Amino acid sequence: MTTSSTTPQTETPAIPAPGRRTTPAPGVLLERFGLLILFVALIFVFAALRPETFMTAANFRSIAISQSVLAVAALALMLPLVGGRFDVSVGANLGLCSIVCAALMSRAELSLPLAVLGTLLVGGVIGALNGAIVAYLGVNSIIATLGVGTVIGGAVTAYTQGVPISTGLSPALATISTRLIVGLPVLLVIMLALAVVTWFVLTQTPFGRHLTAVGSNAAAARLTGLRVNRLVLLSFVGSGLLAAVAGVLQVGAQGNGDPTIGGLPFILPALAAVFLGATNWHPGTYNVPGTILGLFFLGTAISGLSLLGVDPWVTDVFNGGAVVLAIVFSAQLKRRRTGFLDIGN
Amino acid sequence: MKDTALAVRHLTKSFGATLALDDVSFEVRAGHIHGLLGGNGSGKSTLIKILAGVHTADPGGAVHIGARTLPAHTTTPELARRCGLRFVHQSTSTFPALTLAENIAIGDRFPVSAGRIRWSRLRRRTQSLLDRFEIDARPDDRLGDLRPADQTMVAIARALQDDGHGDGPSVLVLDEPTASLPEHEVGVLLDALRRYARAGQTILYVSHRIDEVLDLTDAMTVLRDGCHVVTRTTDGMTEKQMIEYIVGRPVERVFAEDAADTAAVGDVVLEVDHLTGGPLRGIDLTVRAGEIVGIAGLLGAGRTELLRMIFGDHPVESGTIRLGGVTVRPRNPGEAMKLGIAHVPEEREHEAAFLDLSVRENLSAAEITKYWVRGRLDRRHERRDADRAITDFAVRTSGQDALMASLSGGNQQKVVLARWLRRNPRLLLLDEPTQGVDVGARADVYAAIRASVGDGMAALVVSSDFDELAHACDRVLVLRDGRITAEVRGSDLQRHRLTELVFTKEMTP
Known part of the structure; x- marks a missing residue:
């Protein structure tokens, strides 16, 4: 058996036994499942502190429902991130x-399937616009999407005048x-189905592997014949x-079309989850199980804290802090694994 | 008689078991332009790096600058600066997007008072510097807008800006300053250097352009294989003599054709006809199946661009590329790959390796679609192939799931090579395939290439290591000034012969 070494730079002289994976060391297991363990521990803590409200089927169902939308948003964030954007x-x-979606049903009086189709079209076009700006006009992805996102926010306010659409749904x-x-x-269930599809696309298709290569080293990806621009566009x-x-x-989830939903603060927990996800399950890579786990970890923590009666501002501090900490963890992990770390971008 | 401005005494530098410099001593007179020449691996870069304090020499040597003496094993960049050594490197560390004033001031030289940059003072200082160095530009011009020779002169002015304040005379070290300059700009720069020297500036001029050194310098030193060959005045020297110093034996048969050993190896795989673009000015070459053909040339000769053009990653102005008799013009690497071309780029870490991905993912990067069977990736097949590649190419790794970053440079290169050879290309292009690769892995890399060539592949190799080209290639083409100027094969194929050819201007025998 190969000796497990902690420093990645040292070379193990042994030629590996072909075929099978080597058994991972305890440290590796802890890294992979650390968040899961922490999650379980968190549930026990809140269960001990608030047995009558936290440990109820209703509470878990409420967490599941409120986090499902965010989980899909986290999957949306993850796809371009795999390609490095x-x-x-x-x-x-x-x-x-x-x-x-709400307007198509309420004002255009379309059926649900048609409204969903129309919504997908709009979302896809916005994604294509982002992707084209980033991949073909060479604009930094954060700046480009920040601009596009702000324009979208303005358009929503202009259209709704800030009034929710709640009839005719x-x-x-x-x-x-x-x-x-x-x-x-x-x-x-819908969220889990989408997670499985995303996992499949990212890990079981050439597209996912190509996108991973672009995220790892775009110049090398180009020189191995990948169409880097198109891959980035597709990820958006x-x-x-x-x-x-x-x-x-x-x-x-909300029962109406709410114009105040969305924007950066809304998806902050999802963003934290994506980076938290990259520190576990398959450490060093953005991965679907880690992301979903990360999101439910954060959601459960928030739910437990609110049941403990902490002030609402704690949620903001918690979410913001989680983003930064998660990114710090994943960056440190990358340094430890590959021996280098760029200035953050 | 003039004084000695710079002297090195008994400079020795070993890297492990190899001696990069072996007891080198010479001196440079004040106010002289002194050439430093040598082929690849002669030790001149090592010498410059020791002077600059990037490397320290082995104990025992000394560097004298003016009246000061430095033990050569204690040099640091700071010490070199303080003693009056000023460096301008070939890829000058200037900022094209900034103004001249900013370029001059960068590196903690902004005049500041009350926490604010005094721009007018900086502008005045820059203007007087530009006047002193006779550069026709204004402090607010963007550096990138200047012609290339002027940009180099600004870099020189920046390096010398503090001189003349009583710290004793300085020595300017120029490392291949004309390597990236267009032909007509070279003269402009050389004229400027002559003016500076007349004003008393001592210059150590490192170059591999023999005509320039003959034209410009007062004296020169030649290194070969880490040893000092000669230090003498340039007066009365001929180009032929100079090449003899560099190569180490008389030059008698420059460009004599060797008729022997022209037997065809296999069918022609690659035929390049008058290929022009970038630095290339009409390249003609053929590579046959079963052949390893080398390209020898100096930095900036267009070696990398030649490979990139064939691989569809560099614009072609004119000329044709034929692959197996069919004219092709791949527009991107993907198209070139479909034609059966593979390319191992020069900068492994930036252009080939996916450091934070596994060895397996690195191996299959160029053919992932192959594993896409019935709607999903065939992991088992991929793992089997990865294990076979690791065994076949003797990659030393803890396993296929290990990160690419955990491998040594040589083993990373084996992975990159395996990635391409697995595709069974018709033509393999290699750019500096053994850069940063240890000796053992080097042999493995070439054994793998040779084995594939034996199966009917054709290979075109660019390398700065002429010893390697001489040993590994069936024939070597010499690339100089954007043209193929010679072809070497058979018993003629030796490092010294290649060195002599890359230094010699094109001429008819």
């Missing part, structure tokens, strides 16, 4: 899409948050489509 317009796109959607499939909230289109789904689900 940031899409900070996901929140704004989500807000826009929830208004579009499809009852199937408006009541979705109360429905269950085999005891699980429908929203959670995927992000836009997921944001659109999240927008539709948001209408369902």
